[in-house]
Amino acid sequence: MSNNKHNEESKLHEQAADSPEVEDILNDTTSDTETADITEDEADAMMKQVADLTAALEKEKKEYLYLRADFDNYRKRTLKDREELLKNAAEKVLKGLLPIVDDFERGLQATKDAENAEGVREGMELIYNKLLKYLADNGVTPIESTGQPFDPDFHEAIAAIPAPSEDLKGKVVDTTTRGYMLNNKVLRHAKVAVGE
DSSP states (O other): OHHHHHHHHHHHHHHGGGOHHHHHHHHHHHHHHHHSOOOHHHHHHHHHHHHHHHHHHHHHHHHHHHHHHHHHHHHHHHHHHHHHHHHHHHHHHHHHHHHHHHHHHHHHHHTSSOOOHHHHHHHHHHHHHHHHHHHHHTTEEEOOOTTSBOOTTTEEEEEEEOOSSGGGTTBEEEEEEOOEEETTEEEEOEEEEEEO
């Protein structure tokens, strides 16, 4: 009988090699078996408990692996979607500019033989206004600079000149390059001359 008990304990230890929880139970039961004899029913109950715990552990491992694989697939899919979104966003902006380029080409073609400078100017202003409208539709707005107090968040000072009047000291006297905002963020700072 003691040889049979020893074989059962060996089997239990072998089955519990992957599970620290089961190992703790076996260590507790092993110390108990050293002091008292275990009946066959108790041994069967322990074997069933070990088998149940091992099955539960395997189930949890599988669920964890499935969850991990799902998350990895989700991460890869979102990275791909973000790359595609950035690529298509630039495509949309550039595609919107193409009709304006077409207008410029037609304007250049029409001005080859034009003797009327006023007509050429009107055509250029139409194209310019169309471009400004397209930019505004996409959230790009000009920064008002001339006459405004100098603000380094919006302006880049390229020159300091004597102020024509006392009230223009510390203000923008001239704007050499207009600045633009994109949805309340500076897209390009205005290059300005500041009165001193």
